[in-house]
Amino acid sequence: MVEFDEFGPEKILEVYDPKTKMHGFVVVDSTVLGPGKGGIRMTSSVTIDEVAKLARVMTYKCSLAGLPFGGGKSGIVAPKNMTKEQKHEIIRAFSKAIKPICPSKYIAAPDINTAEEEMRIFALANGSMRSCTGKPSNMCVKPGEKCGIPHEYGSTGFGVYHATLVAVNYLGWKNPKEIRIAIEGFGNVGTFAAKYLTEKGFKFVATSDSKGLIYNKNGLDYSKLMKVKKEKGTVTKYAPGKVMKSENIVGLDVDILITAAIPNLVNKNNYNKIKAKLIVEGSNIPMTHDIENKLHKKGILVIPDFVANAGGVISSYAEYKGYNPKHMFTLVEKKIVKNTKLVLKEAEKKKHSKLRDVAMEIAISRIRKKKK
Secondary structure (H helix, E strand, O other), X not given: OOOOOOOOOOEEEEEEEOOOOEEEEEEEXXXXXXXXXXXXXXXXXXXXXXXXXXXXXXXXXXXXXXXOOEEXXXXXXXXXXXXXXXXXXXXXXXXXXXXXXOOOOEEEOEOOOOOHHHHHHHHHHHOOHHHEOOOOXXXXXXXXXXXXXXXXXXXXXXXXXXXXXXXXXXXOOOOHHHOEEEEEOOOHHHHHHHHHHHHOOOEEEEEEEOOEEEEOOOOOOHHHHHHHHHHHOOHHHOOOOEEEOHHHHHHOOOOEEEEOOOOOOOOOOOHHHOOOOEEEXXXXXXXXXXXXXHHHHOOOEEEOHHHHOOHHHHHHHHHHHOXXXXXXXXXXXXXXXXXXXXXXXXXXXOOOXXXXXXXXXXXXXXXXXXXX
């Protein structure tokens, strides 16, 4: 059930189109700092409750990142065995249906099962290039400008990489070659986080996808792994390495666990298996706040999702402003480093390590200040 409080949600819009059988909804959580920003999640099981929780995460994420955006999110219930043509018709219908609030109150972006092509279709159907971000690089806000910045550029993974570096430095760990990293999920976020971390010299020993987990204590060859994933469709075909069930990534003997895929990965049934001393939340809601607190008591540092994975929404802001990709990456690095350091510093000052509580205090104080 959706929970309402002093921040929102301000608006919940549910839409349906009898012709295409499109059934979707938008949750505008807060517009205090600006129009609600958040992606379109397209799955067969998506619910308003799920979308409302993610919209609230976006409210805090945009506030902490120092962006003039509020929080929003949308969902489309995807029919089973949907064809590509059917999917695009549903996206068009959804875009037209939410025009009364988009882009004035809500600005869309890619999320699960939506990418730059869906954003192109969405923007054209809406009639405004500002209705969404994550568009193809040849779409523009102003005629003649190439300012679409698709999420395929890897801005979220790039931000996760920088949040990880800040945390590693904070912990006083010196030699990247001795620091073992496991990355849950080898999709857009995980692949780019792995790319930058391996280039920096970290020992990337494990990753997973929907088919399973590949682990090699001596390290995985990133380029070879990317080739295997592209050609064979799964990381489990990589060799040499030990293939295990995907969920086993939680208990691997590593120094850093980066979550980059499914929600609720770490839960009451497996959190005691964690051996990592640092968890960087590249995915949204990879565990409950209660589980985070239990891990803090065990001496495990957890960088919260809305701190670590804000690279995507920072990239969205760069596109919204018409910046080029180079400027976008500079902005992502600057803001992620600044905000991760800020949260760690404030937590130390307040003599507790619950980073989510500290980060939320910062985000909420900015919203309340703006509301006055």
